[in-house]
Amino acid sequence: MNHDQARYGDDDRYEPLLSETGTKTVDVSEESPLPDGLTREELELPTSSEPELSRHYTRLSQMNWSVETGPYPLGSCTMKYNPSFTEDVAADPNAAVHPERSEETIQGTLELLAGLQDYLARIGGMDAVTLQPPAGAAGEFTGIHVAKAYHESRNDDRSEVIVPASAHGTNFASAAMAGYDVVELPSGEDGRVDLDALEAAVSEETAALMLTNPNTVGLFERDIVEISEMVHDAGGLLYYDGANLNALLGRARPGDMGFDVMHYNVHKTFATPHGGGGPGAGPVGVREELAEFLPRPRVREQDGQYELYDPERSIGKVHGYQGNWLVLVKAYAYIARLGDSGLEDASAKAVLNANYLAEQMEYDIPYGPFHHEFAATAGDRDAADVAKRMLDYGVHPPTTKWPEFVPEAMLTEPTEAEDKTSLDDLAAAFNGAISDSEEELANAPSKTTAQRIDQATAARNPRLSWHALDEQ
Amino acid sequence: MFETPDDRKYQESHEYATTDGEPVTVGISDFAQDELGDIVFVELPEAGDEMSQGEEFGVIESIKAVSDLYVPVSGVVSAVNDALFDQPELVNESPYDEGWMLKLEDVDDAELAELLTADEYSEQTE
Ligand SMILES: Cc1ncc(COP(=O)(O)O)c(C=O)c1O
Numbered sequence: 001m002n003h004d005q006a007r008y009g010d011d012d013r014y015e016p017l018l019s020e021t022g023t024k025t026v027d028v029s030e031e032s033p034l035p036d037g038l039t040r041e042e043l044e045l046p047t048s049s050e051p052e053l054s055r056h057y058t059r060l061s062q063m064n065w066s067v068e069t070g071p072y073p074l075g076s077c078t079m080k081y082n083p084s085f086t087e088d089v090a091a092d093p094n095a096a097v098h099p100e101r102s103e104e105t106i107q108g109t110l111e112l113l114a115g116l117q118d119y120l121a122r123i124g125g126m127d128a129v130t131l132q133p134p135a136g137a138a139g140e141f142t143g144i145h146v147a148k149a150y151h152e153s154r155n156d157d158r159s160e161v162i163v164p165a166s167a168h169g170t171n172f173a174s175a176a177m178a179g180y181d182v183v184e185l186p187s188g189e190d191g192r193v194d195l196d197a198l199e200a201a202v203s204e205e206t207a208a209l210m211l212t213n214p215n216t217v218g219l220f221e222r223d224i225v226e227i228s229e230m231v232h233d234a235g236g237l238l239y240y241d242g243a244n245l246n247a248l249l250g251r252a253r254p255g256d257m258g259f260d261v262m263h264y265n266v267h268k269t270f271a272t273p274h275g276g277g278g279p280g281a282g283p284v285g286v287r288e289e290l291a292e293f294l295p296r297p298r299v300r301e302q303d304g305q306y307e308l309y310d311p312e313r314s315i316g317k318v319h320g321y322q323g324n325w326l327v328l329v330k331a332y333a334y335i336a337r338l339g340d341s342g343l344e345d346a347s348a349k350a351v352l353n354a355n356y357l358a359e360q361m362e363y364d365i366p367y368g369p370f371h372h373e374f375a376a377t378a379g380d381r382d383a384a385d386v387a388k389r390m391l392d393y394g395v396h397p398p399t400t401k402w403p404e405f406v407p408e409a410m411l412t413e414p415t416e417a418e419d420k421t422s423l424d425d426l427a428a429a430f431n432g433a434i435s436d437s438e439e440e441l442a443n444a445p446s447k448t449t450a451q452r453i454d455q456a457t458a459a460r461n462p463r464l465s466w467h468a469l470d471e472q
Numbered sequence: 473m474f475e476t477p478d479d480r481k482y483q484e485s486h487e488y489a490t491t492d493g494e495p496v497t498v499g500i501s502d503f504a505q506d507e508l509g510d511i512v513f514v515e516l517p518e519a520g521d522e523m524s525q526g527e528e529f530g531v532i533e534s535i536k537a538v539s540d541l542y543v544p545v546s547g548v549v550s551a552v553n554d555a556l557f558d559q560p561e562l563v564n565e566s567p568y569d570e571g572w573m574l575k576l577e578d579v580d581d582a583e584l585a586e587l588l589t590a591d592e593y594s595e596q597t598e
Pocket residue numbers: 076077135136137138167168170171212216241243244265280282
């Protein structure tokens with residue numbers, strides 16, 4: 001086995017696997033209803049005491065980086081600290097409701113869902129919201145399917161979705177998975193949508209334009225009204241990628257800008273766990289004309305009672321029940337706690353923090369003025385090396401080398417949750433790393449538990465399960 | 473400085489095609505492999521596939537980026553370099569020799585003649 005990376009702390013202490021600290025053979029040969037080949041007679045189990053077990057996992061967790069241990073300024077991803085009161089609310093026994101219970105007995109659950117739908121509709125300027133999709137990307141997939149169902153219901157056969165070159169990869173993927181040809185829109189010289197390029201791309205084949213605003217380098221699409229008219233005049237719909245809504249909360253609404261469909265990344269805009277491809281939430285909001293196509297079942301209030309119903313022209317289900325319920329509870333709790341003024345304040349701080357941090361950084365930032373995130377450039381240094389070196393300064397680096405139109409990009413988003421001290425620490429790490437020697441950069445990180453990783457070998461010979469460790 | 477041998481022709485998207493008769497060998501230039509960085513994965517078509525100029529024939533992935541590969545001249549694929557599936561690094565180490573990608577037959581000579589010469593291509597990459 002290879003334990004090269006399993007070292008803990010500055011003193012390079014080796015962290016053994018549980019099985020290496022002693023095991024005992026336990027007889028498990030009980031009667032079992034399982035077929036013979038699936039049962040075992042005995043098991044080798046570790047013998048660690050409970051405190052040692054707890055310490056083992058705590059040490060492992062400390063080898064990792066998390067927003068609990070320091071700022072995590074991944075641009076676009078928006079790695080926000082999740083306030084612990086939302087966990088308390090989700091841990092309330094009343095939140096543990098079996099989804100198969102009858103409607104009369106889960107009125108509170110349904111009321112909360114309906115309430116969250118209303119909050120989101122109001123925040124986005126949309127008419128109807130589904131909470132079902134389990135992530136932003138799943139929201140895109142759902143939203144584009146809803147747009148497609150809308151066009152099809154009008155016997156309007158369209159084959160293309162336009163996506164700016166600076167868009168997140170999921171936009172391209174969602175459009176393609178919904179069966180559309182993706183038309184890529186080159187970025188304009190100022191980093192925004194180029195109206196001439198858009199004019200040339202829009203046609204009778206345009207089903208939708210997918211856009212995020214502010215865009216992925218934090219720039220507000222000032223021509224959004226013209227953009228909206230151009231797409232609508234051609235019969236297309238405007239899709240809003242909500243990944244950057246945290247810059248606009250309480251200030252501007254996608255619905256008012258002309259967007260017809262949008263998703264909310266509740267982990268970015270509010271404060272819920274990202275989900276890491278697992279339980280997350282990416283609700284979708286739409287204009288009235290598109291509401292009948294939303295996933296089923298939907299929640300509504302009728303004469304003071306909450307109920308579920310299936311819209312006739314629904315695209316179907318995109319997730320079991322109403323999506324990831326406990327994540328939705330956390331989003332509700334966050335919105336309710338902050339209220340209108342709190343949300344407005346959050347977006348103001350997101351923008352202020354990004355601009356304060358940028359001011360402290362000795363980096364060229366080619367595009368601006370920006371809102372909640374910005375793309376600095378590492379210039380003639382390799383952005384990935386600078387990022388790795390930042391780990392040696394005890395902070396997490398930003399997103400690197402993306403979007404591609406910014407050379408050696410370091411896409412940075414501190415989020416509103418960080419205070420001035422941590423922004424100053426971040427700036428010091430940025431400035432330190434970029435001025436370190438070639439050698440320091442080429443060997444970075446050198447102070448972390450897992451040091452410089454051979455990326456090329458890892459990608460060429462990936463070991464994707466623990467079985468692979470045994471094969472060494 | 474990058475090697476740009478003149479026993480072959482190039483296209484703007486950085487693929488080359490040899491000019492010493494059939495089968496024509498296709499791969500990517502030294503400049504392209506350097507730009508991409510460590511190559512970790514190559515996807516190629518199957519022998520027997522008929523391809524026309526400008527068509528995507530595969531995908532190349534490095535630790536930095538994923539790019540499409542475009543056929544420089546129309547023809548029929550007579551062989552692909554299977555070695556790249558296990559050793560994609562051959563494209564980095566030897567782009568013009570062991571890191572080749574396709575052999576093409578029934579090639580359109582007129583198209584081959586139209587491609588960039590080594591000098592013209594070098595100018596583009598300067
Ligand atoms: C601009 C943008 N759009 C969409 C997504 C996808 O969202 P999710 O991670 O919630 O699936 C992301 C994620 O980082 C993003 O940054």
